[in-house]
Amino acid sequence: MTENFVTKPKIIAIVGPTAxxxxxxxxxxxKKLNGEIISADSRxxxxxxxxxxxxxxxxxxxxxxxxxxxxxxxxxxxxxxLYEKHAKKAIEDILNRGxxxxxxxxxxxxxxxLLENWDxxxxxxDVELRAELQKLSNLQLLDRLRELDEAAALEAQxxxxxxxxxxxxxxxxxxxxxxxARRLKAPEYDVEWIxxxxxxxxxxxxxNKRVDIMVENGLIEETQKLLNKHGRIKNIxxxxxxxxxxxxxxxxxxxxxxLEKLKQNTRNxxxxxxxxxxxxEEINWLVxx
RNA sequence: GCCGCAAUAGCUCAGUUGGUAGAGCAAGGGACUGAAAAUCCCUGUGUCCUUGGUUCAAUUCCGAGUUGCGGCA
Numbered sequence: 001m002t003e004n005f006v007t008k009p010k011i012i013a014i015v016g017p018t019a020x021x022x023x024x025x026x027x028x029x030x031k032k033l034n035g036e037i038i039s040a041d042s043r044x045x046x047x048x049x050x051x052x053x054x055x056x057x058x059x060x061x062x063x064x065x066x067x068x069x070x071x072x073x074x075x076x077x078x079x080x081x082l083y084e085k086h087a088k089k090a091i092e093d094i095l096n097r098g099x100x101x102x103x104x105x106x107x108x109x110x111x112x113x114l115l116e117n118w119d120x121x122x123x124x125x126d127v128e129l130r131a132e133l134q135k136l137s138n139l140q141l142l143d144r145l146r147e148l149d150e151a152a153a154l155e156a157q158x159x160x161x162x163x164x165x166x167x168x169x170x171x172x173x174x175x176x177x178x179x180x181a182r183r184l185k186a187p188e189y190d191v192e193w194i195x196x197x198x199x200x201x202x203x204x205x206x207x208n209k210r211v212d213i214m215v216e217n218g219l220i221e222e223t224q225k226l227l228n229k230h231g232r233i234k235n236i237x238x239x240x241x242x243x244x245x246x247x248x249x250x251x252x253x254x255x256x257x258x259l260e261k262l263k264q265n266t267r268n269x270x271x272x273x274x275x276x277x278x279x280x281e282e283i284n285w286l287v288x289x
Numbered sequence: 290g291c292c293g294c295a296a297u298a299g300c301u302c303a304g305u306u307g308g309u310a311g312a313g314c315a316a317g318g319g320a321c322u323g324a325a326a327a328u329c330c331c332u333g334u335g336u337c338c339u340u341g342g343u344u345c346a347a348u349u350c351c352g353a354g355u356u357g358c359g360g361c362a
Binding site: 276 | 317327330
């Protein structure tokens with residue numbers, strides 16, 4: 001017997017747009033299969049982001065262990081790379097205890113990296129370089145990228161500052177042009193994919209209602225509390241929910257305008273999430289209740 | 290009741306000196322390899338309110354009607 005014959009660990013993945021019912025579904029499945037849940041959500045990792053992110057509370061978790069929720073403070077920058085490491089460790093622990101890992105969430109990039117085949121370049125985010133490049137104009141950045149990686153510069157969108165900076169960061173840290181740095185790897189797990197979705201109109205209605213409920217549950221107070229505690233940091237003002245409520249608290253928007261904007265941003269986000277999941281042909285789509 | 294003004298894309302509006310029209314927002318589609326709830330790209334046929342008239346040709350000019358908004362009674 002060699003390791004070549006060892007079968008890959010079985011894992012269940014539950015994906016879908018925000019408000020499609022993933023949380024409840026995952027908990028039910030975990031109860032049935034003796035499983036534990038690993039969140040795949042770039043916002044649930046932050047402590048204090050509760051109401052605005054629809055983070056499952058104790059009652060909703062129903063005694064099922066949830067991993068990768070509340071792992072860092074909002075000041076800390078989390079990332080896909082950290083997620084991959086943390087999630088793999090959690091999966092290993094769960095398997096060692098003889099339980100079933102259930103990865104559930106809505107962050108497409110995290111699924112690609114953890115359970116599909118994207119192989120991230122291996123170096124820590126170069127925050128200093130990013131900050132330095134941030135000061136340059138898009139045109140200057142594109143010129144700089146052209147010198148380092150002509151192919152990437154040709155493909156880049158002038159307006160997409162973030163991606164241009166990232167391409168420069170990659171070639172400076174790895175010496176590789178973008179098309180070589182983007183590697184694929186063999187998936188490490190045997191994944192059963194389950195997709196939750198609703199007809200677009202129903203999904204949007206559910207999103208709108210959920211926003212109203214968040215406000216009833218204290219979204220505005222939570223936002224104020226986060227701002228008081230951490231200030232106007234990126235992770236707060238770039239998160240749907242806190243972003244719009246901050247504008248209301250500043251007086252830039254009326255409450256009505258802020259809520260309308262919040263609903264709309266959430267709807268747009270749900271659409272973007274679907275773009276990730278639609279590309280994965282292994283997903284078995286179920287109709288949510 | 291009379292007098293003005295308006296009526297064009299889901300919304301707010303621009304425009305056509307007469308040759309059937311275009312912006313923003315919304316909406317739809319897509320991209321994404323350690324910031325991803327981020328960031329970015331693509332997509333505009335709609336009885337130009339209705340109806341007569343003038344004209345080769347009317348959404349555009351003229352008349353009437355309808356609705357809305359002002360003003361005067």
